[in-house]
Amino acid sequence: MTGWAQLAFGLDWVRPPRQMIGTAFWYVQTDQWRYDRLGADLLASPLGEGRFKGRTMIDTLAQSARSGWMPSYPQFDRNPLDIVAEADAAGMAPADYVTEQLKGGDLKFAIEDPDAPGNWPRILTVWRANLLGSSSKGNEFFLKHLLGTANAVRADETPEGERPVDVAWRDDAPEGKLDLLVSIDFRMTSTGIFGDVLLPAATWYEKHDLSTTDMHPYIHAFTPAIDPPWETRSDYDIFQGLGRRVSELAHGHLDTRKDLVAVPLLHDTPDEMAVPAGIVRDWKTGEVDLIPGKTAPKFVVVERDYTAIGAKMSALGPLAETLGMMTKGVHFMPTEEIGLLASKNGVIPDGPAAGRPSLVTAVHACETILALSGTTNGRLSVQGFEGLEARTGQVLADLARENEGTRITFPDTQSRPVPVLTSPEWSGSEHGGRRYTAFVINVERLKPWHTLTGRMHFFLDHDWMSEIGENMPIFRPPLNLHRLDGDQRTGAGREVTVRYLTPHSKWSIHSEYQDNLFMLSLSRGGPEIWMSPQDADAIDVKDNEWIEAYNRNGVVVARAIVSHRMPAGTVFMYHAKDRTVDVPKTETSGLRGGIHNSLTRLMIKPSHIIGGYAQLSFAFNYLGPTGNQRDEITVIRRRSQEVDY
Structure with a gap:
């Protein structure tokens, strides 16, 4: 990380x-x-x-x-x-x-x-x-x-x-x-x-x-079986090329x-x-x-040399060893690692980055990421834990001491998936061969939690939390959007108003690859909305018939999947259903039907944008607002079964 x-x-x-x-x-x-x-x-x-x-x-x-x-x-x-x-x-x-x-x-x-x-x-x-x-x-x-x-x-x-x-x-x-x-x-x-x-x-x-997640403790390598075909390039090479071209134009x-x-x-x-x-x-x-x-x-x-963007993208800059690196309040000083990277990757011979370790290739970048992370470099992990020991008074460095000499390199990850090392960058522990579980170090080693009190902290006395009555975790019922936005029905035929959810896709590989023959064959081959028999009966819809769903945000056309597993009054449409496969035009708008998010909108909650107060402070990818759209409602009706693409 x-x-x-x-x-x-x-x-x-x-x-x-x-x-x-x-x-x-x-x-x-x-x-x-x-x-x-x-x-x-x-x-x-x-x-x-x-x-x-x-x-x-x-x-x-x-x-x-x-x-x-x-x-x-x-x-x-x-x-x-x-x-x-x-x-x-x-x-x-x-x-x-x-x-x-x-x-x-x-x-x-x-x-x-x-x-x-x-x-x-x-x-x-x-x-x-x-x-x-x-x-x-x-x-x-x-x-x-x-x-x-x-x-x-x-x-x-x-x-x-x-x-x-x-x-x-x-x-x-x-x-x-x-x-x-x-x-x-x-x-x-x-x-x-x-x-x-x-x-x-x-x-x-x-x-x-490289690939890894915080949900399974392994580092995986991508190794090309073939070169990028035709005019394709790797992401890394594309951005390197753009950086060099922008630098040329900046003069x-x-x-x-x-x-x-x-x-x-x-x-x-x-x-x-x-x-x-x-x-x-x-x-x-x-x-x-x-x-x-x-x-x-x-x-x-900050001073920016726009003529050197490309050169700096291709080399590791000096701030890593002069200012050090900070993750979640833990300071790392990679002095030894910079020299090792210069030896392994080579150095840039001239220009604004002369003498700095090379990042010209993706392999250089992978080696650098592994060398500068405590989860793949035991020396940095021990160093980080020792810093935490000095600040907290708790014994922590022994969690990483057994792997202090371990350096996971890119060839290591190419030969097999490599388990990560215990590091203060995360709250879990792999010490002694155990599997990663979040907050183990806080619970078992009494490392303070990142809260106002240093403990598991639930009471929040910020003025905005008090204003919305959420000083403690409470249940908030779904918003009454029907009252806010009014009746969404058009009066065109039999309609039913339902709550609309967009769960993760069932027939795709995460958010990609639902539009291939294998996944389309497993599913209905295009957009579909799951609904209960009661809601289907209300609008005289049978399984696999075309329906339209619409609200103030947009319009979707899809096939109905009528299932007893769906509760009455709630429908869902799996996410990542793009409009590129089997999406006809709608009767409501005359345009091609939308995606699952055509019926949603972003909603902001004030408690999510509080800052400057202990754990309620901004951290990239950790604390900030989320797109609250699970309270959405939509209207559904049976449409003509003759569709036009």
Whole structure:
């Protein structure tokens, strides 16, 4: 994990990185907030203090961003490169300049006016993901506002009295924010079809790579059986090539510039104590002063040499050994490993990365990841545990001492799956041959939990948790979206309103490969919705007949699977059903039927965007909002059995 992070985020050359919460980014940039009638105050407890009164969900996002709780990119309503130049011209430190500009209202956070053209995302690269055919919750809003193409959005925008108070509302919602959509994939998915450029990628059997998960304790290697065919390239080679080309074009345009990064209050750092006692005070309302790193994000200047992007991608930078590496509050110093990598991978002979260990090939990258991670390098694991011992007073290093001399290399993983080593990067233990179980080190060795008290901690006294009545874990019934959004029925024939769920696919390999002959033969060969006999009888539908499902978010056409295993009032459609196989046009919209996420939308919950308070602090891939869409309802009716493709 530690080694991967160095390469994935470029931490070996420039820190800090920009890391965004995807749920909030898409909620904002696909303009789903413009249709969201779930006000923040509707989640409030009767015992609350009225903190969310009259506020929308995007209002709470804006407060979270300006308070530094969650990252929000783009950052400001001006280019951060220009902001640093302005600060230098004014003879001020950039952090002081930004603070003054924000307090005076001359600079604003981009989320305060997300539909301003200067705040749109312009270029989107989708790498090995099917955003527009699988994972985009609120798919039709993506098509409408991000791409500006045909869509089946049926919702009306939020009426005037329910609109945001802290976020600008533009009368004409933008349609088509992106200038360029690039897909890197080995399959022709909806994302590739909608995209402007499709770069063909190598598959698992045509490249070198590593694979592991936190659910089984082994490292697996990918070793190519053949070279990438025709014009395909490995993902690694594609990005290396793009980096070199951008570097060439940067000469005389960007060259070297200073950039300003708004960094959120981070987990496992002193930032966790930025909101004492969980008492929320907002600098924008004058309750407290704007203090970077306390009541607002940290404003950090980094220097970027845009002409050296390609060179730096091809070499391991110096920050790994000069500043060390940090994972979950554990510090690693890989001094010995840098020398070993220089010997094994070779060094770059000249240019901006001269003398640095090579990352030119994917094999070099794999060796580097393995060398810089405690789960594959026993020396670093022991070093990390020794640091934890000094901080906690608990005996921990013996968990890794037996493997202190172990170095798992890429050839090791090519010969067989290799079990990982016990490391402070994770909470489980493989010590003595036991299998990984989460939190073993916390329970058995009394390593403090990453919470306010250092114990298993359930009570949360943050003001926003109190406001929604969730200081302790409680049951919250599904949202009454029927009351919020109104009757979704069209009156066209017999209809039934049901709860709509999208579980993981049954006939596919994870989220991929449902569109091959074997998987299609095992299933019905296309999109299907499972429903109960009671709901099927209500609309006179028989098994395998065509139906249409629709709500304010979009329209789906699918075959009905009538099963006694489904409870009355609930249906589900397996996820990752792309629109590329056996999807006819709908009668409701006249367009081709949507994917499973055409009937969903993103929903934000304020308790998920709290930050700067102990365990409620941002950590990439660990703490941030999730796409709550399991409360969705939809209307289903039997349609004509003569379908048109």
